[in-house]
Amino acid sequence: MRTAYSVETVRAAERELMARLPEGALMARAAAGLAAVCAGLLGRVYGSRVVVLAGPGDNGGDALYAGARLARRGARVTAVPMDPQRIHPGGLAALRAAGGRVEASVPRRADLVLDGLLGIGGRGGLRPAAAALAERVRADALVVAVDLPSGVDADTGEVTGPAVTADVTVTFGAYKPGLLVDPGASRVGAVRLVDIGLDLAEPVLEALQHADVARLLPVPTASSDKYRRGVVGVVAGSEQYPGAAVLAVAGALRGGAGAVRYVGPAADAVLARYPEVLVGRGRVQAWVVGPGIGAGRAAEVGRALADRDVPVLVDADGLRGLDPEVVRGRRAATLLTPHAGEAAALLGVPRESVEAGRLAAVRELAERYGAAVLLKGSTTLVAPAGGGAVRVNPTGTPWLATAGSGDVLSGLAGALLAGGLPGADAGSVAAYLHGLAGRLAADGAPVVAQEVAAALPAAWRDVIS
Numbered sequence: 017m018r019t020a021y022s023v024e025t026v027r028a029a030e031r032e033l034m035a036r037l038p039e040g041a042l043m044a045r046a047a048a049g050l051a052a053v054c055a056g057l058l059g060r061v062y063g064s065r066v067v068v069l070a071g072p073g074d075n076g077g078d079a080l081y082a083g084a085r086l087a088r089r090g091a092r093v094t095a096v097p098m099d100p101q102r103i104h105p106g107g108l109a110a111l112r113a114a115g116g117r118v119e120a121s122v123p124r125r126a127d128l129v130l131d132g133l134l135g136i137g138g139r140g141g142l143r144p145a146a147a148a149l150a151e152r153v154r155a156d157a158l159v160v161a162v163d164l165p166s167g168v169d170a171d172t173g174e175v176t177g178p179a180v181t182a183d184v185t186v187t188f189g190a191y192k193p194g195l196l197v198d199p200g201a202s203r204v205g206a207v208r209l210v211d212i213g214l215d216l217a218e219p220v221l222e223a224l225q226h227a228d229v230a231r232l233l234p235v236p237t238a239s240s241d242k243y244r245r246g247v248v249g250v251v252a253g254s255e256q257y258p259g260a261a262v263l264a265v266a267g268a269l270r271g272g273a274g275a276v277r278y279v280g281p282a283a284d285a286v287l288a289r290y291p292e293v294l295v296g297r298g299r300v301q302a303w304v305v306g307p308g309i310g311a312g313r314a315a316e317v318g319r320a321l322a323d324r325d326v327p328v329l330v331d332a333d334g335l336r337g338l339d340p341e342v343v344r345g346r347r348a349a350t351l352l353t354p355h356a357g358e359a360a361a362l363l364g365v366p367r368e369s370v371e372a373g374r375l376a377a378v379r380e381l382a383e384r385y386g387a388a389v390l391l392k393g394s395t396t397l398v399a400p401a402g403g404g405a406v407r408v409n410p411t412g413t414p415w416l417a418t419a420g421s422g423d424v425l426s427g428l429a430g431a432l433l434a435g436g437l438p439g440a441d442a443g444s445v446a447a448y449l450h451g452l453a454g455r456l457a458a459d460g461a462p463v464v465a466q467e468v469a470a471a472l473p474a475a476w477r478d479v480i481s
């Protein structure tokens with residue numbers, strides 16, 4: 017499991033460690049790790065041109081000390097302070113002692129730019145002086161962000177104004193949520209974690225990896241029959257959108273369901289493609305309601321939710337006007353799977369505010385509905401029903417932003433619910449497999465939803481091998 021920690025947790029661990037170490041030791045560790053990554057990226061340090069954008073706090077300090085280390089190895093290092101009156105004094109002295117220079121403007125040529133403007137102490141988008149420096153970074157230089165790209169909020173990934181886009185981010189002690197959640201995540205480039213010895217408490221965000229998913233996947237045993245493996249009921253599709261039914265069923269079949277039961281007006285289309293599907297109501301171990309059902313089907317959604325002891329996944333049109341009290345009153349798991357627009361409608365806010373503050377939105381929905389919530393998007397997030405760490409999906413690919421892809425995901429997650437996984441596990445494992453299947457199917461080229469469903473067995477095999 018990859019875990020990310022809040023700024024508050026990182027600061028607490030930092031204080032605890034600093035109390036036991038000589039002054040400056042922690043920054044020295046950070047700078048040494050940073051300089052080592054930069055040296056590796058440069059290949060040949062001697063004679064290279066390095067620019068240090070130095071902010072007023074310790075983030076600037078890290079960058080200046082790392083610059084000093086590179087200068088001692090023969091790099092031509094120029095520091096450009098964001099505010100000449102406020103620059104880390106120790107870092108500046110070290111850089112000067114190593115032969116580095118200080119200039120008021122960004123040099124025209126650079127092989128590598130260290131973004132040491134703001135770290136975890138940054139608040140909001142870059143102020144004008146910082147933004148002006150960031151804008152002068154030439155596109156052909158390699159940009160290495162110190163701890164995180166300046167202008168990205170460490171706790172949320174929010175970017176509320178100008179911000180640096182890095183090729184590589186060297187982060188200290190722990191991943192911060194802002195490195196893993198969009199829009200921040202799309203600015204970090206490759207992330208390198210430098211261990212500085214922090215002893216961290218609870219994470220606020222976690223990302224599953226292959227081993228975690230393999231551990232969570234329900235695998236049939238010799239004594240499993242189709243009912244023990246879980247029957248998924250799929251209420252999906254309409255005359256207008258029969259394809260959504262076919263795709264949700266495809267996801268459910270590939271998610272390890274013992275059987276899939278289809279309820280709705282697209283039975284012919286479903287059976288033509290999947291003759292193994294049961295049609296009509298009957299006992300199920302989980303319901304998937306909503307993909308492609310269109311408006312005016314609230315009664316069917318209500319009927320599934322009223323079965324309080326059966327897990328239910330609610331997606332797409334099923335989410336319209338969903339009553340928090342009904343969901344809160346259920347005993348079995350409920351998993352809601354909105355995209356940003358649907359989440360915005362449920363929260364009564366503009367879509368943009370969900371896009372800009374994805375973590376806050378998914379937490380708020382989970383709290384309001386007392387349900388697990390999977391917020392789809394470029395970085396899919398899954399919040400558990402009772403609070404606790406949010407899961408961010410690491411396998412997503414932009415190719416998955418294709419019609420019907422969400423229908424496959426809902427069927428897949430429904431099958432995992434039927435297999436006995438709790439809501440947030442079902443959602444996060446489904447997102448993981450779905451992302452991996454998308455990557456395998458796309459392989460760098462456009463992909464359609466059916467191909468994602470068809471690649472699910474390969475993704476599954478990849479995870480458990």
Ligand SMILES: NC(=O)C1=CN([C@@H]2O[C@H](COP(=O)(O)OP(=O)(O)OC[C@H]3O[C@@H](n4cnc5c(N)ncnc54)[C@H](OP(=O)(O)O)[C@@H]3O)[C@@H](O)[C@H]2O)[C@@H](O)CC1
Nearest residue numbers: 030043072073074075134135136137138139140141143163
């Ligand atoms: N924690 C750890 O374990 C370790 C932490 N370490 C390092 O310390 C870093 C944190 O350092 P930090 O606390 O000094 O804050 P930092 O990020 O330099 O910024 C604060 C300054 O920025 C300013 N400022 C704020 N917002 C702004 C904006 N939008 N636009 C412009 N300016 C803005 C703010 O100004 P003010 O608001 O006070 O006017 C203040 O002067 C951390 O990221 C890591 O690199 C490592 O050395 C080792 C271990």
Ligand SMILES: [K+]
Nearest residue numbers: 131134162166
């Ligand atoms: K930075």
